[in-house]
Amino acid sequence: MDHKMSEHDHAKMQEPSIEEMEIRGWKRKMMWAWIFTIPIALLMLGERLLGFEPFPDIVMHIIILILAFPVIFITGWQTIKGGLRGLFTFYFNMDSLIALGTLIAYFSGLSHIFFKNGDYSGVSAMIMAIFVTGKYIETKARGQATQEIKKLLELGAKKARILRGKEEAEVDISELKIGDIMIIKPGEKIPTDGIVVRGESAVDESMISGESLPVEKGKGNTVIGATLNQDGILYVKATKIGSDTFLAHIINLVEEAQGTKIPIQRLADKVTSIFVPTILIIAVLTFIAWFYFTGDINRSLGIGISVLVIACPCALGLAVPIALMVGSGMGSKRGILIRKGEAIQTMKEVKIFVFDKTGTITKGKPEVTNIYSKVKENYLLDIAASLETLSEHPIAHAIVSKANVKKYGKVTNFSIVRGKGVIGKIGSNDVVIGNRSLMTDKNIKYEDFDKNIKEFESQGKTVMIVAENKKALGIIAVADAIKEDSAQAINILNQRKYKTVILTGDNELTARAIAFQVGIKNVIANVLPEDKAKKVEELQKYGMVAFVGDGINDAPALKQSNVGIAMGSGTDIAIEAGDIVLVRGSLRGVIAALNLSQATFKKIKQNLFWAFGYNVVMIPLAIAGILNPIFAEVAMALSSISVITNANLLRRIRI
Amino acid sequence: MKKVKVLIQGMHCASCASNVERSVGKVSGVKSCSVSLMTRKSIIECEDNVKEDDLKKAVARAGYHVVSIEK
Numbered sequence: 001m002d003h004k005m006s007e008h009d010h011a012k013m014q015e016p017s018i019e020e021m022e023i024r025g026w027k028r029k030m031m032w033a034w035i036f037t038i039p040i041a042l043l044m045l046g047e048r049l050l051g052f053e054p055f056p057d058i059v060m061h062i063i064i065l066i067l068a069f070p071v072i073f074i075t076g077w078q079t080i081k082g083g084l085r086g087l088f089t090f091y092f093n094m095d096s097l098i099a100l101g102t103l104i105a106y107f108s109g110l111s112h113i114f115f116k117n118g119d120y121s122g123v124s125a126m127i128m129a130i131f132v133t134g135k136y137i138e139t140k141a142r143g144q145a146t147q148e149i150k151k152l153l154e155l156g157a158k159k160a161r162i163l164r165g166k167e168e169a170e171v172d173i174s175e176l177k178i179g180d181i182m183i184i185k186p187g188e189k190i191p192t193d194g195i196v197v198r199g200e201s202a203v204d205e206s207m208i209s210g211e212s213l214p215v216e217k218g219k220g221n222t223v224i225g226a227t228l229n230q231d232g233i234l235y236v237k238a239t240k241i242g243s244d245t246f247l248a249h250i251i252n253l254v255e256e257a258q259g260t261k262i263p264i265q266r267l268a269d270k271v272t273s274i275f276v277p278t279i280l281i282i283a284v285l286t287f288i289a290w291f292y293f294t295g296d297i298n299r300s301l302g303i304g305i306s307v308l309v310i311a312c313p314c315a316l317g318l319a320v321p322i323a324l325m326v327g328s329g330m331g332s333k334r335g336i337l338i339r340k341g342e343a344i345q346t347m348k349e350v351k352i353f354v355f356d357k358t359g360t361i362t363k364g365k366p367e368v369t370n371i372y373s374k375v376k377e378n379y380l381l382d383i384a385a386s387l388e389t390l391s392e393h394p395i396a397h398a399i400v401s402k403a404n405v406k407k408y409g410k411v412t413n414f415s416i417v418r419g420k421g422v423i424g425k426i427g428s429n430d431v432v433i434g435n436r437s438l439m440t441d442k443n444i445k446y447e448d449f450d451k452n453i454k455e456f457e458s459q460g461k462t463v464m465i466v467a468e469n470k471k472a473l474g475i476i477a478v479a480d481a482i483k484e485d486s487a488q489a490i491n492i493l494n495q496r497k498y499k500t501v502i503l504t505g506d507n508e509l510t511a512r513a514i515a516f517q518v519g520i521k522n523v524i525a526n527v528l529p530e531d532k533a534k535k536v537e538e539l540q541k542y543g544m545v546a547f548v549g550d551g552i553n554d555a556p557a558l559k560q561s562n563v564g565i566a567m568g569s570g571t572d573i574a575i576e577a578g579d580i581v582l583v584r585g586s587l588r589g590v591i592a593a594l595n596l597s598q599a600t601f602k603k604i605k606q607n608l609f610w611a612f613g614y615n616v617v618m619i620p621l622a623i624a625g626i627l628n629p630i631f632a633e634v635a636m637a638l639s640s641i642s643v644i645t646n647a648n649l650l651r652r653i654r655i
Numbered sequence: 656m657k658k659v660k661v662l663i664q665g666m667h668c669a670s671c672a673s674n675v676e677r678s679v680g681k682v683s684g685v686k687s688c689s690v691s692l693m694t695r696k697s698i699i700e701c702e703d704n705v706k707e708d709d710l711k712k713a714v715a716r717a718g719y720h721v722v723s724i725e726k
Binding site: 085 | 668669670671672674690694697698722
């Protein structure tokens with residue numbers, strides 16, 4: 001375990017340094033390349049524009065050859081080496097084109113001495129210098145695109161202050177163990193996930209959830225590692241460490257999403273994979289054709305080199321991943337985690353938004369609001385709580401906390417009827433608690449309560465009937481408060497002409513009442529948990545469906561839908577189920593995710609258009625002999641830089 | 656089946672990423688390999704008996720260097 005941990009941290013810490021090393025490496029190469037290339041450029045320009053020739057022709061060529069040598073073979077060595085190896089092993093890459101282009105150009109200078117052919121050795125240095133400069137700018141810009149993710153990686157605390165006996169001790173985060181009591185002073189970062197055991201404070205969770213208001217924390221509340229304690233001292237028992245923490249999960253999820261492919265990318269990937277060999281063939285054919293028709297070896301050579309260096313698979317290959325990177329980085333800052341890149345594309349096609357009720361539209365913390373009973377209220381609550389204390393359902397929790405029983409009755413033969421209620425025996429009495437459907441199943445009459453049940457249900461409450469020995473004794477109404485911004489979010493969806501649907505296990509009346517309060521037009525009620533996915537499938541006949549649920553029992557529906565949006569309420573995030581996870585359990589996040597997907601996808605399309613367009617226009621120009629090799633190389637460098645810059649512009653969009 | 660994350664150095668263009676995917680994909684037992692040029696990471700799904708060394712060799716064959724492997 002320790003071993004695994006350290007390896008994990010190791011990799012994380014190395015990552016930014018690889019990037020920095022790369023940037024620094026390119027920068028150094030760039031400087032050296034230009035130190036030798038600028039004199040070459042001056043000599044060449046002087047000769048061409050002013051007819052200025054300080055040396056005899058042959059000396060001039062030799063000076064240029066000498067100056068160009070370090071540019072090609074020292075600063076460009078890695079490119080040449082990688083490129084040539086690619087040619088021999090058939091793992092072609094960008095370098096293969098540049099290596100071939102510059103080498104041919106350089107050797108044309110050598111052969112000039114003997115054959116008086118055209119000398120492109122000066123050009124070769126310029127191509128390499130421009131290429132290296134382009135790479136430097138590109139690597140830097142790429143680093144910028146990953147800035148949010150990098151911030152996420154650096155978010156974790158490095159040290160923790162823990163209680164050892166009565167003493168406080170500062171330990172490295174890697175030495176922290178589950179069960180340690182951490183002391184967090186005002187202004188300090190909470191080192192890892194845990195439960196508050198003492199103290200009260202407001203905690204700023206914006207870095208994880210995007211929620212700007214601090215959250216009040218007290219004894220028994222869970223806190224998330226890397227969030228910021230604000231005004232009080234907190235004593236927190238560590239519950240998760242290392243790669244199990246919420247932060248580690250988020251990082252993992254965001255990183256994995258980068259490897260997922262978006263359908264629109266497929267064509268670009270296909271083109272990229274055959275790009276280099278194709279260009280090699282085109283370059284050779286171009287050279288042969290020009291030579292055949294003009295007989296001018298010098299011109300043909302120049303055009304061949306232009307074709308080699310203008311073609312760049314980079315813009316094409318980067319177009320989609322770079323936009324996805326910036327988009328998902330922006331999302332992660334706002335508590336929207338894109339798990340599958342595909343969701344960005346699919347989101348565009350979505351016509352129907354389906355919402356789970358409990359925990360999605362509502363807070364998921366139901367409270368008992370009304371009790372109507374033929375027997376003593378306390379008795380009703382006692383037997384209800386005795387059974388419900390064995391269930392994990394939110395409604396059960398509501399009843400148990402309302403009853404506040406000191407001593408529960410001993411329950412035997414307990415069982416849960418999924419989506420309906422619970423059954424059990426207290427002493428010799430058969431107790432059944434559940435909805436109407438369960439009562440009908442058990443042949444229990446509840447007509448006496450019908451009026452009250454309907455009344456509560458039309459207020460959006462869920463009603464449980466409590467029966468003992470086949471006789472209904474009373475009813476307990478439970479209401480689950482609607483989240484503050486549910487109505488606002490659904491309103492926006494309605495305005496944008498999306499179909500909104502509520503899908504719930506509750507009965508029609510309750511569901512309609514809730515739907516009415518938040519502005520949802522369509523209600524599908526009385527759905528058993530296992531049938532949710534089937535209902536989603538039926539809805540898919542009318543168009544693509546996005547399902548919004550809180551992830552635990554909604555998992556099949558999240559999977560079935562075209563875009564599954566999981567509400568990750570705090571630490572109990574249901575990571576595996578959704579395509580998009582909203583860290584903050586607010587429906588506003590659905591709108592933000594929708595806006596983000598649309599904006600990101602637009603960028604992706606723009607980028608692909610530019611990247612394809614560039615190659616489609618420039619390669620024929622090069623073949624036609626209109627572009628000189630130096631301009632070709634400048635254009636090539638600009639193409640990938642422009643794609644990255646365009647993606648970085650995504651940040652300007654408000655979501 | 657296991658999933659490993661490999662940090663790779665030296666990839667600097669889009670063809671590089673597809674080269675790694677192609678080379679690692681040829682290792683027997685590897686089910687899928689997706690490379691992100693942006694995070695410099697490759698996520699490889701493979702049988703449990705696939706050796707780390709074989710993965711490293713496959714990356715090297717395409718001309719790149721494995722910095723670290725995490726499980």
